[in-house]
Amino acid sequence: MLSEYLLAEMSRLGQSGELPLHRQLYEALRRALLEGKLGAGDRLPSSRDLAQDLSLSRNTVVAALGQLTVEGYLVSHVGSGTFVHDHVPQRALRLWAPSAEPARLSQRGEALAHRHCARDLEIQPFTPGTADFSAFPVALWQRLQNKHWRAAYPEMLDYNDSGGYGPLRRAVADYLRVFRSVRLDADQVLITSGTQQSLELCAHLLADHGDTVWLEDPAYWGAVKAFTATGLAIHPVAVDDEGIAPSATDEAHPPRLIYVTPSHQYPTGAVMSLARRQQLLATASRCNAWVLEDDYDSEFRFSGPPISSLEGLDEEGRVLYMGTFSKVLYPGLKLGYLVVPKALVHAFKQAHYDLNRPGQMPLQAALAEFIEMGHFASALRRARQTYAERRQLLVDALAPVLSSGLGRIHGAAQGLHLCLRLPSHADDRAMAAQAAREGLTVRPLSAYCLQRQDLRGLAIGYGYAASAGIQRHGAALAQLLTTRVAPSRT
Numbered sequence: 410m411l412s413e414y415l416l417a418e419m420s421r422l423g424q425s426g427e428l429p430l431h432r433q434l435y436e437a438l439r440r441a442l443l444e445g446k447l448g449a450g451d452r453l454p455s456s457r458d459l460a461q462d463l464s465l466s467r468n469t470v471v472a473a474l475g476q477l478t479v480e481g482y483l484v485s486h487v488g489s490g491t492f493v494h495d496h497v498p499q500r501a502l503r504l505w506a507p508s509a510e511p512a513r514l515s516q517r518g519e520a521l522a523h524r525h526c527a528r529d530l531e532i533q534p535f536t537p538g539t540a541d542f543s544a545f546p547v548a549l550w551q552r553l554q555n556k557h558w559r560a561a562y563p564e565m566l567d568y569n570d571s572g573g574y575g576p577l578r579r580a581v582a583d584y585l586r587v588f589r590s591v592r593l594d595a596d597q598v599l600i601t602s603g604t605q606q607s608l609e610l611c612a613h614l615l616a617d618h619g620d621t622v623w624l625e626d627p628a629y630w631g632a633v634k635a636f637t638a639t640g641l642a643i644h645p646v647a648v649d650d651e652g653i654a655p656s657a658t659d660e661a662h663p664p665r666l667i668y669v670t671p672s673h674q675y676p677t678g679a680v681m682s683l684a685r686r687q688q689l690l691a692t693a694s695r696c697n698a699w700v701l702e703d704d705y706d707s708e709f710r711f712s713g714p715p716i717s718s719l720e721g722l723d724e725e726g727r728v729l730y731m732g733t734f735s736k737v738l739y740p741g742l743k744l745g746y747l748v749v750p751k752a753l754v755h756a757f758k759q760a761h762y763d764l765n766r767p768g769q770m771p772l773q774a775a776l777a778e779f780i781e782m783g784h785f786a787s788a789l790r791r792a793r794q795t796y797a798e799r800r801q802l803l804v805d806a807l808a809p810v811l812s813s814g815l816g817r818i819h820g821a822a823q824g825l826h827l828c829l830r831l832p833s834h835a836d837d838r839a840m841a842a843q844a845a846r847e848g849l850t851v852r853p854l855s856a857y858c859l860q861r862q863d864l865r866g867l868a869i870g871y872g873y874a875a876s877a878g879i880q881r882h883g884a885a886l887a888q889l890l891t892t893r894v895a896p897s898r899t
C-alpha cells in the first residue's frame with residue numbers, strides 16, 4: 410500500500426525532471442505523513458525493503474529517511490527501526506491540512522483591500538493632492554544626504570527612541586509656532602513616516618477597539634483606512650460651507666476621536682469658521698474627545714489672511730496637530746510630524762518606538778539642514794507662486810462650466826486641488842470615468858462620501874500638471890463637463 414502510494418507520488422514529482430530521486434522520495438514520504446497515511450508511532454519499512462519495493466538504491470532511501478529524521482518527522486531507534494515521530498507530524502497535519510474553505514481576508518482586510526484608495530492613475534494631469542515634485546531640488550538634496558551619510562555615527566543608523574532627530578523637531582516646532590500659531594515646545598514634536606502613521610498612532614494610543622471616531626463626510630480616504638485598520642467605529646458627520654457641522658443626532662454617537670481638516674477640508678475645500686471651531690472644541694470638551702487636526706496643505710494659501718491652526722484655540726490640550734512633508738517636498742520622502750500635548754509625550758514616544766521602530770536619522774538630518782539653510786522656505790515660496798498660477802489657469806479653463814451655471818468652485822483658494830461642485834443630479838462618477846479615458850484623473854466627490862447622498866462634483870488637482878498642460882487639459886475637461894452635465898439639466 411505504502412509503496413504504491415510512494416511510487417505514484419514519485420512518478421508525479423519526477424515529471425518535471427528537476428527533482429533528484431532522493432528528493433522525490435523525501436517529498437512523497439512527507440506527503441504520506443501529512444496526509445495521515447502514516448500515523449504517529451508507526452514503524453516504517455526498513456530501508457532495504459523500501460529500496461527493493463521502489464526499485465531504488467539503498468543510498469537514495471537512506472538519504473530521504475535521514476532528511477525526514479533531521480527535520481523531526483521520523484525518529485530512528487537503533488536496532489528496532491525508524492518510526493513516525495509522536496508529535497511533529499500530528500501538529501503538521503493540523504497546521505497544513507487543507508481546510509474546506511480557501512484562505513480568506515479578515516473583515517478588516519476586506520475593508521482595507523477595497524479599491525477606494527487605488528492610486529493606479531496617480532501621476533496624471535489633475536490628480537488631486539499631488540504636488541509637482543519634478544521641481545524638487547534633487548542635486549542639493551543629494552549633496553545634503555551624502556554629507557549626513559558621511560558624518561553618520563553608529564547611533565544615527567540605529568532605531569530612534571527620542572521622537573526623531575532633535576534639530577528636525579526643533580525646526581518643525583519653530584515653523585509651526587511662527588506660521589501656524591501652534592503653541593508647542595520641540596519636545597512635543599514626533600517625527601513620523603507621514604500622516605498615515607500619525608493617525609494610526611493617535612488611534613492606537615487614544616482609542617480602544619470599537620470606540621467611535623467622527624469623520625468629516627465627505628472624508629479623506631487615508632483617514633478612513635487608518636481608522637478602519639485600527640478597529641474604530643466610523644461615524645460620518647456632514648461638512649457644510651463652514652466645515653464639519655455636528656448635529657444633536659451626531660452627539661448621540663459620542664466620539665472618542667474627531668478627525669478634521671479645518672484649514673482646507675479635504676475634498677470640499679471648506680475652511681472651518683471661527684464659530685465652528687469654537688463649537689467643535691466645546692463639543693470635544695463635552696464628550697471628552699480628542700481632536701485630530703490634519704493640516705495637510707495649509708502651506709499653500711493663495712489669497713486671504715492666513716488661517717491659524719485649531720490647536721492654537723485649544724485651551725484644554727485636546728488637539729493633536731499633524732502635518733506632512735509630502736506636499737512641499739515629495740510624497741516618497743515619507744516624513745511627517747505629530748504634535749502631542751505635553752502630558753502625552755512620553756507615552757507617544759514609547760509607543761512609536763515599540764510599534765514602528767522609527768529610524769532614517771541621516772534622512773531626517775538632511776531635512777533639518779534643508780530647513781535650517783532656508784531651502785524649505787524658498788521651495789515653499791516657489792511652490793506657492795507656481796500653484797497659485799496653475800490654480801488660476803485651471804479656473805480660467807473651467808470658465809465655460811462656471812459661466813453657464815453648471816458648476817461652481819467651492820472652498821478656499823488653497824492647496825493643490827479645487828472642488829468643482831455640480832448639480833445633485835450630475836453623475837460625477839461617470840464624468841470621472843470619462844475623463845480617465847482621456848488621460849485626466851479627477852475624483853468624483855460622491856466617491857469621498859461616507860453616508861450622505863447629496864454631493865456631486867469633482868476634486869481637480871492643479872499641482873502636478875504644468876501650465877501649458879492645464880490650459881490644454883482644462884479646456885478638454887470643460888468641454889467634457891459641458892456636454893455631460895448640460896443635457897441632463899433640462
Ligand SMILES: Cc1ncc(COP(=O)(O)O)c(C=O)c1O
Pocket residue numbers: 538602603604605606629631670675703705732733734735740744745
Ligand atoms: C487630507 C490629507 N492628509 C494627509 C495627506 C498626506 O499625508 P502623508 O503623505 O503624510 O501620509 C493627504 C494626501 O493627499 C491628504 O489629502
